[in-house]
Amino acid sequence: MYDYISGKLVEKSPTRVIIDNQGIGYVVNISLNTFGKIKDKEAIKLFVHFVVREDAQIFYGFADDNERKLFRALISVSGVGASTARLVLSSLTTDEAFSAITSGDAGVLQSVKGIGGKTAQRIVVDLKDKLLKAGITGDKVDFSHNTLKDEALSGLLILGFNKSVASKAIEKVMKQTAVESVEALIKEALKIL
Secondary structure (H helix, E strand, O other), X not given: OOOEEEEEEEEEOOOEEEEEEOOEEEEEEEOHHHHHHHOOOOEXXXXXXXXXXXXXXXXXXXXXXXXXXXXXXXXXXXXXXXXXXXXHHHHOOHHHHHHHHHHOXXXXXXXXXXXXXXXXXXXXXXXXXXXXXXXXXXOOOOOOOOOHHHHHHHHHHHOOOOHHHHHHHHHHHHHHOOOOOHHHHHHHHHHHO
16 A cells, blocks of 8 residues: 655646656646645655555645545445545535534535535545544645636546536636636636536
8 A cells, every 4th residue: 555655746736746856747637625735745645545446546635644544434325436536625624514514514515516415425424524533634725826817727627527618617707806826816717617
């Protein structure tokens, strides 16, 4: 089992990074929260969750262990896969997701694309007590980056959204509010989509 991967940051996008470790480039899928935390560091360390499927072997990386614990808790819920869990952690901070689950606020979870009423309720019921016992805590995320529109569009495309629909959502958000980070722009666009 892998616990973390550290090395030189070779490539970074809102949904994945490539880390060079001893001459091997590891592709690691990340959430927007992790994207915001790694900024433009040359050397990084990500806590990982390794998924082995019949057709793929996938790394999911997290800037801190609390986010990884929450990810693992989410994928333990029936009907919530790794992609959905990553979308939850991209739409909500670790703190927001933790608070929503432990307070029983399924509405916050339903605001995430792909989470319906039944799934949101199942997440709350299955995880409320587990998270309180596990002692997972959230933290505030510091965001900063340039080229907002292109990176936000790239992130939404990788998450599976149609290019024209995603582009229109980004344009609408940029006209309505003054966003200063890719993460904030994608989060606002996700609310529209």
